[in-house]
Amino acid sequence: MNFDWDALVTAAKGAMKNAYAPYSKFPVGAAARVADGRFVTGCNVENAAYGVALCAECGLISQLVLSGGGRLTHFACVNGAGEVLMPCGRCRQLLWEHGGPDLEVLTTHGVKRMDEVLPDAFGADDLH
Template sequence: MDLIAEAAAVRENAHAPYSNFKVGAAIRTSAGTVYVGCNVENVAYPEGTCAEAGAIAAMVAAGEREIAEVAVIAGSPDPVPPCGGCRQKLAEFGARDIPVTLATTAGQKRVTTVGELLPGAFSAHHMD
């Protein structure tokens, strides 16, 4: 299953009436299951949900906890990385070396990793 295609398809369901900036995300778990999410804006701006957070929430709701691969797509001139909060969320469920493919609707792609997106991530071992 092509994660970019899955992210592009769910992007169409985004609720973005304020920014008109639709984002789609797809994550594959270590079990091979794919979960998708899209951004959901709210008129009270801080109450919106990012696409990555939606996909992670669907994964957790289904009982899975380990991300193996991520794809994010937006209609932007350059591939858009996850926001800081979503980088931390990805680090919660994915190892530093998991691939994260960032894409545009025009076909540009950039592959990075969770560790490159969030060096020095706060983790559970900091709480020991």
């Protein structure tokens, strides 16, 4: 199946416009498709105590869980100029938890599976 990455990037750009980034001036938006066809989005939310800022991916995962959960199948993240960004390591772990190795991620080098973006990931299976 051909996936509409443009629609996902458009959703990420829309989320980015709601970012709260008064300190870094670096708004970020994220969007993902859920296996049931829904799109979930998130934006970064900064705080004067820098360490408690929330990444766009955190908001996206919160929306996923709040709206009924499910598995992520496709993910994209953009900066204030609408350019594709790579999620940080912490956020890659969040995406792994809710999308697993098959999650397709739009990267700065094209579409990659999550197991390429986060090789040898730690997950729920490692807790048994």
